[in-house]
Amino acid sequence: MMSSSHDFILKLAGPVRLIRSDGLDITPKAAKLKALLVLIGTGTSMCRPRAFLQDMLWSRSDPERGGASLRQALSAARKLPGSVPDLLIIDNGSAALNPARIRIDLALPRNCIEIPEFAEGLDVADPEFEDWLRDRRSEFADACEKLPASASAMQVLAERVAPPKVIEAARPAIVICPPVCDDPSVRAHAEILSADVATHIAQIGDADVLLDHRTPGHGKRLAVKVRAMRQGPGMSFQVQLSEVDVPRAIWFGDVACRNAPGVNQNPQFDRLLIEAAAASSAYFGQLGPEGEPDDAMLAYQMYAHFPFQAGPKLERFEAWFSRHADTAQTRAIQLAWRARLRLVSLLENARPDNNAFGEATEFSRAAISLSTDDPVVSAIAAEVALHVEGKVELAGELARLSAERRPRNPFIQAIYAQALARSNRPKQGYAVAQRALHLAAGQPNLSWWHAICASTAIQLHRFSEARKHAELSHFLAPTFRPPLRFLSALRFHDGDEIGAARALCTLQSLEPGFSLQRMADRSYPVASLRGTKLLAVTESGLL
Template sequence: MEQRVKARLQLYGRFRLEAPDGTDISPKSAKSQALIALLATNETGSRGRLWLQKRLWPNSGADRAATSLRQALSEIRRSLGDHRDLLKTDRRAACLSLDTLDIAEADEGAEFMEGLGLPANDHALEDWLAHHRGEREAAPSGAPATRAPAPADASQRQIYVAAELRMPVVVFRTLNGSSPGGSGDLGLIEDIFVDSVARSMRETLSADVRVGGEAPSSAFRAEVQAFRGDGAAVGIRARVHHGSPDRLVWSGMTSTQLHGAPPVEDLQFVSLGNQLIDALAEAMTQSITDSRDIRDANLLTRLAIRRIFCLRPEALVEADEMLLRARELGAGALSTAWRAQLRVIQHVERHETASPDLPEEARRLCIDAMEREPMNSMVLAAVANTRLVLDKDVSVCLELARRSVSLNPANPLAWNSLATAKLYAGEIAEAHALAVRAQKMSSGSPFGHWWDFGRCLTAALTGRRDEALRLAEAAHALSPEFRPPLRYLTALYAAADRPDDAIRVGERLRRLEPDFSFERLAMDDSYPVSPLRWSGLLDSGKVMELSG
């Protein structure tokens, strides 16, 4: 059989790019596939970089869009491999080498770029797709395609996108800053608070975050008001409203002492901001009951994180499926970073559901997440933790964690990753101080058990047995099926000469973890309680007495 001398591109039906020998060299991401289609549908195969940026990333700033384009072009080059000459770029344009490429004819009834998953606010690309699908519908058999209105199914798709996939809108309003004659320093504090919250929201939620201006009736409306207390105290009051008639979703308030400069990184203010974000995320999930029918990237990601933080094997499998669907619906790189973090948990927890090439999968996911959003502190923190566990590379973890903290000092996951890096670097006292900071910043979080247990680890390593015991009890109270605190409680109760409590908790752990035994806890070095072993708080003799 004679081998084709050209690569082959299929745009109708499922996108596919084949090397001359038939090997699939298609890039995986929707934006990279759309980029190739944008080039291939121009008679010269060439498009200007600015044109591509505006078409593919219309809602991003110029710098962010340029970075996204570079990342997409890099992904395409990697997928092309030995055939990277198909794509040529310079400072102004990108060009597909049409003379070495066969573009397949459209099959009868095939849709242009079928199944391309796009973020809900990609209206420019949606219009372009609708135009090409309209041409296909309008052209008679054997006649060249001409420009035509979008067909009915394209119109229905646009309505569907608007109704179900559009990003939620969150509008912030500062009461002192927006009122005539408002106090300038209180307005500044409000602005600093809103800037911090908005930055974290853009990292964690696929939301259209706005400051000031008119709020659409469907938007979440957040009001922020700074006020003076007694002496040098200053406070923040925040409320979130939604719907019509106006419904109060959440409210919170805190105060701190003002010492000259604005309280940019005050833990009370940061904690309030994180509570506001959690309240918004929870409000977006309230009406969801069946995850299989969800078509919203935010809700899928939120529900996936809930499952991740319980650590059950079957829940992690469900979470991975949700995060994959969220990615297809346009979720940011954080969904990919969480998939990498999930695989680390499967690895540490020794889940049978983990795939055999789990470490390599996690590394690939880390690379993908970093290439897509290298300035997202949540992504950096998740990748830092993954690289530390898989590669035992403390220096990489430290660098990524420090950068994560620098990008967003209000991100508790960033401080937690830095605490973990310091822990493995042998700086145990500093690691504990950072874990305490992360836990305080996450006060009121629906995932409080995760942060309590993170601090429990460093408390154990620094010999704070009573503190570690208290935190393990708190984590267990908040999430009864979360296994790690039960492991620590069993060992810590035994060490504190509370054998009845240790046996009670151990039996509860056995119901969740059938292969658990007191002997394994005491003697198996691979069992995930290594910080207790390092600290000396695991008394193997007393634990072994429990099995008698």
């Protein structure tokens, strides 16, 4: 019977052994379960992000299959014969060994002649784990040679063997691969294109740009590879996006330049960046198996699912934010997107919510206080200032600064367009809105960008163009309310009373308590219609 203040000891010097306090060996036989215990036990505070564990032990599996395998392994580890339910603590983002139940033992056996190997005999056929284990074994051997086998020395040894703390959230990453070139003269152009594509994808969401796919601490990763060829006086480029963990291409794009000196001015490069951003948003923006958002992928998921409309998806995101409202851990971007969801509730006029005004402002200001240099955070703050607080000048300045820093981000540009139009610069606002629509090509929820174009065109009094965009927006998202409001007014202005009445009846079915009198009220969200003759629809008697 061993003497210990803990119920379990995980021995890592020599063969991996999980020993109960009464001396019973309950070590799992499966190599991956042993590896799971070793990885978690050597993490900071005996805790590891689930994405790290998946990357270490199932790096060759596709993300969904790897995630399922990890869940099964964690479940099996919790049910080890002779164990206890709270030995392994699991939540959505991490797995940890309970420090009140277990301690890690790296002490060398007494009077040992040869230094044992760290996790001796453990063999898991995964290249990521093999690399990690090789490094840990080397560090363990070096430390054993330099330190006496005393309790204090073993404490230092344990700290050395434990790898550096990994990034808490397994952030997505873009890996820049060396370009493939048939001529040295095109290499510099190919390298610039690689960097441009990677940076643009990273800035659309919130990803790291890496030069080596082996960098630890990341979740989903996309590789950018450019192939460049010399074609007479010009060049041709092919860009490929592929998964790093599972060799699978997800997108190809190409562009040809007739004259090398003009390669940087070729407008087709814009198209490449736009298409690559759309493909990466779809890839990184996938929700989890249970349909839950993921903090690390939040920015991409907000793009991919953009809860612009009231309904179950908006409520799901709202519920997720409420569950992750720990201000000690909340990031600025979380608060900003949460502010935007409250803004959506207001603009959609989904249900009476007296708290939404205050919460939108509160979350927005808290986000800015945490990060003044994130353009997406600033852009959302501009949107809240514009639509909730009525601070047009402040909104314009915040949106301008954000747009200057992210000139190819369609979401930021659309917010800037609204701020311009409301700042008595409708012509410039409409031009920026059209640019935003161009940049958003291929992005999901294109209806929102068409609605912004309709809104800014109305303020420029280009009603026929506004109706075109509103009709497209309504076609793409039949229950999206802003375009229905625009259409009721624009159709009535064009003499299409039947079409106007249809739009009003649809609004009435979507918004409890909707009426023409309600629409005419200054609190109703149709700011772009005010000051124009389009609000004549509120006196039409069509409802």
